Amino acid sequence: MTDALAPGAIIGILGGGQLGRMLSVAASRLGLRCHIFEPGAAPPAGHVADHVTTAPYEDEAALRAFGESVDVITYEFENVPTSALDLLESLAPIRPGRNALATSQDRLDEKNFLESIGLPVAPFAAVDSLEDLEAAVAELGTPSILKSRRFGYDGKGQVRLASPDDAPGAIESLAGAPAILEGFVDFDLEISVIAARSTSGQTACFDPGHNVHVDGILRTTTIPAPIDEAVSSAAVEAATKVIDALDYVGVIGVELFVTANGLIVNEFAPRVHNSGHWTQNGCVVDQFEQHVRAVAGWTLGDPVRHNDVVMENLIGDQIDSISTVAQDPNVAVHAYGKADTKPGRKMGHINRVVPN
Amino acid sequence: MTDALAPGAIIGILGGGQLGRMLSVAASRLGLRCHIFEPGAAPPAGHVADHVTTAPYEDEAALRAFGESVDVITYEFENVPTSALDLLESLAPIRPGRNALATSQDRLDEKNFLESIGLPVAPFAAVDSLEDLEAAVAELGTPSILKSRRFGYDGKGQVRLASPDDAPGAIESLAGAPAILEGFVDFDLEISVIAARSTSGQTACFDPGHNVHVDGILRTTTIPAPIDEAVSSAAVEAATKVIDALDYVGVIGVELFVTANGLIVNEFAPRVHNSGHWTQNGCVVDQFEQHVRAVAGWTLGDPVRHNDVVMENLIGDQIDSISTVAQDPNVAVHAYGKADTKPGRKMGHINRVVPN
Numbered sequence: 001m002t003d004a005l006a007p008g009a010i011i012g013i014l015g016g017g018q019l020g021r022m023l024s025v026a027a028s029r030l031g032l033r034c035h036i037f038e039p040g041a042a043p044p045a046g047h048v049a050d051h052v053t054t055a056p057y058e059d060e061a062a063l064r065a066f067g068e069s070v071d072v073i074t075y076e077f078e079n080v081p082t083s084a085l086d087l088l089e090s091l092a093p094i095r096p097g098r099n100a101l102a103t104s105q106d107r108l109d110e111k112n113f114l115e116s117i118g119l120p121v122a123p124f125a126a127v128d129s130l131e132d133l134e135a136a137v138a139e140l141g142t143p144s145i146l147k148s149r150r151f152g153y154d155g156k157g158q159v160r161l162a163s164p165d166d167a168p169g170a171i172e173s174l175a176g177a178p179a180i181l182e183g184f185v186d187f188d189l190e191i192s193v194i195a196a197r198s199t200s201g202q203t204a205c206f207d208p209g210h211n212v213h214v215d216g217i218l219r220t221t222t223i224p225a226p227i228d229e230a231v232s233s234a235a236v237e238a239a240t241k242v243i244d245a246l247d248y249v250g251v252i253g254v255e256l257f258v259t260a261n262g263l264i265v266n267e268f269a270p271r272v273h274n275s276g277h278w279t280q281n282g283c284v285v286d287q288f289e290q291h292v293r294a295v296a297g298w299t300l301g302d303p304v305r306h307n308d309v310v311m312e313n314l315i316g317d318q319i320d321s322i323s324t325v326a327q328d329p330n331v332a333v334h335a336y337g338k339a340d341t342k343p344g345r346k347m348g349h350i351n352r353v354v355p356n
Numbered sequence: 357m358t359d360a361l362a363p364g365a366i367i368g369i370l371g372g373g374q375l376g377r378m379l380s381v382a383a384s385r386l387g388l389r390c391h392i393f394e395p396g397a398a399p400p401a402g403h404v405a406d407h408v409t410t411a412p413y414e415d416e417a418a419l420r421a422f423g424e425s426v427d428v429i430t431y432e433f434e435n436v437p438t439s440a441l442d443l444l445e446s447l448a449p450i451r452p453g454r455n456a457l458a459t460s461q462d463r464l465d466e467k468n469f470l471e472s473i474g475l476p477v478a479p480f481a482a483v484d485s486l487e488d489l490e491a492a493v494a495e496l497g498t499p500s501i502l503k504s505r506r507f508g509y510d511g512k513g514q515v516r517l518a519s520p521d522d523a524p525g526a527i528e529s530l531a532g533a534p535a536i537l538e539g540f541v542d543f544d545l546e547i548s549v550i551a552a553r554s555t556s557g558q559t560a561c562f563d564p565g566h567n568v569h570v571d572g573i574l575r576t577t578t579i580p581a582p583i584d585e586a587v588s589s590a591a592v593e594a595a596t597k598v599i600d601a602l603d604y605v606g607v608i609g610v611e612l613f614v615t616a617n618g619l620i621v622n623e624f625a626p627r628v629h630n631s632g633h634w635t636q637n638g639c640v641v642d643q644f645e646q647h648v649r650a651v652a653g654w655t656l657g658d659p660v661r662h663n664d665v666v667m668e669n670l671i672g673d674q675i676d677s678i679s680t681v682a683q684d685p686n687v688a689v690h691a692y693g694k695a696d697t698k699p700g701r702k703m704g705h706i707n708r709v710v711p712n
Contacts, residue, residue, distance in 0.1 A: 004679050284709050301685070329640070
């Protein structure tokens with residue numbers, strides 16, 4: 001690879017949360033430095049990054065200085081404003097590319113893309129008005145779920161419809177935001193594949209994990225997922241199809257539903273993913289280093305798993321137990337260094353390692 | 357533990373080299389922040405630490421500000437000036453304590469201490485003059501090795517005597533520094549034990565590794581070492597004796613020679629140790645996190661090893677191969693981010709993981 005970043009090079013990361021924090025740590029192992037761009041004060045990634053710019057995404061001068069100081073730009077969240085990318089793209093390569101980012105930013109575009117490459121998705125319909133929603137409910141039935149097309153995460157911007165009577169309230173709760181209605185999927189479990197693709201098109205997928213959500217927030221990921229080898233292979237194949245079609249560079253998290261009739265792709269996030277945190281204690285190269293390797297133009301690491309792992313998020317005041325839970329000999333703790341503990345906030349995670 | 361540091365607390369680290377760098381990364385996993393005090397510019401630890409003070413150890417104002425900003429103080433090298441410790445000790449706890457540091461700073465004190473707790477050491481004699489040396493050579497014979505009592509590392513400050521005729525040249529090369537002569541030890545191999553002790557006196561030892569030096573610099577550490585279970589247990593017992601006798605808090609590296617007549621303790625370093633880098637890819641809790649846990653008043657992690665590992669240092673321009681060697685699926689790379697590559701300088705290391 002002629003374009004591999006050499007030790008000392010600087011990776012710019014948009015967003016300074018826990019994902020940026022763990023990306024910075026991984027970059028340090030490769031001798032690379034990180035420059036974080038983050039509007040919020042005291043970002044968790046700032047504790048371990050070489051440099052931090054604190055400025056809003058609308059601050060063109062700050063963005064320009066950031067873009068000129070780095071060798072490549074990546075991001076830890078998918079809702080990066082388009083205007084910031086417009087400015088940055090002439091200053092350094094943005095990886096993963098804008099195509100992947102744009103597709104993932106809009107649930108309607110995402111669903112259309114997944115269908116276009118032959119992957120099964122839940123039945124869906126675009127909803128811009130109560131009339132649209134009523135027509136969609138007539139077509140897809142209830143229960144179904146209304147989701148804003150943009151800016152959703154951790155279950156935010158989603159309303160479940162138990163009956164057609166729920167339509168007016170659901171529309172109102174989204175306050176005019178463009179949305180889609182998704183039909184009910186009767187799934188056995190949710191799994192995810194953390195996939196990676198290098199600048200040269202090499203791909204590598206970690207083993208699928210089984211995700212359990214509570215109140216819309218990921219609670220645990222268990223590796224291996226309780227699925228057949230054939231289902232596992234199909235999931236890896238689907239994720240590979242997504243990253244190849246997007247000409248993707250970096251790590252992606254692809255969520256899938258396992259149903260009696262096969263796999264359904266739920267959504268993907270063009271970044272390192274909460275359900276991939278288990279790789280920190282299960283693999284020689286974890287998802288964070290894998291992402292850094294990809295965006296730095298390095299060869300990918302081997303995704304082979306050396307241990308079984310159960311990842312548990314520490315939500316809100318669960319973080320207070322961290323020095324106690326650290327006494328368990330098979331537990332690796334990962335705290336995010338967030339200044340304030342709030343209910344529902346991801347404060348850290350633990351990986352329970354089950355030696356093979 | 358009533359005195360366990362809570363997430364957000366700050367660990368002060370004297371020294372900003374690769375050990376401080378990897379300590380900072382480990383601290384981040386526990387939600388702790390690090391403040392590095394380092395005289396040299398652009399310290400490797402600075403890339404991943406929350407805060408860096410660049411000042412000489414003689415700068416009392418800088419030391420005071422540093423000491424007042426942190427919750428506990430530790431160090432990555434044993435030659436911290438006494439005057440700095442005198443100033444700092446009233447500001448925050450220093451862990452490991454001054455007793456351990458002072459003992460390890462002087463080879464004569466170290467040997468006397470080891471003998472005093474019943475551990476076998478190489479025959480030795482204090483040498484302050486040519487007359488002393490000639491008397492010591494007459495007693496211990498040749499080959500033997502003259503070592504400065506203080507400030508030695510990586511084979512520096514050491515002269516081998518092949519015959520009594522080498523005495524004048526050896527004394528001259530040490531330029532008047534207080535020294536000791538060590539008698540020849542006919543050893544089969546060198547091993548080391550990375551041991552840890554908590555504030556409550558809990559101890560934990562990682563498995564002994566087999567160290568190979570070239571030109572006085574550690575080249576490889578192989579785990580497990582090719583030794584009998586009885587030898588391994590004896591080595592762990594010796595290391596435990598050292599840390600208990602020192603009322604030690606933190607990680608220590610204890611080097612031992614395996615001879616036909618049993619173990620001989622060579623020396624110890626009151627800090628994380630190059631021969632413990634394998635733990636990053638062999639254990640749930642590595643030596644860096646273990647040290648941070650200890651100095652932060654946490655319970656120690658389990659030192660159980662999940663994989664066999666061969667650690668190889670990347671010396672000088674060997675670092676240039678890092679993105680190539682990273683293509684080996686069982687290799688984890690660790691680069692130190694040093695600005696300048698120099699012959700003999702430790703620039704990084706790799707851990708070759710051999711799954712059990």
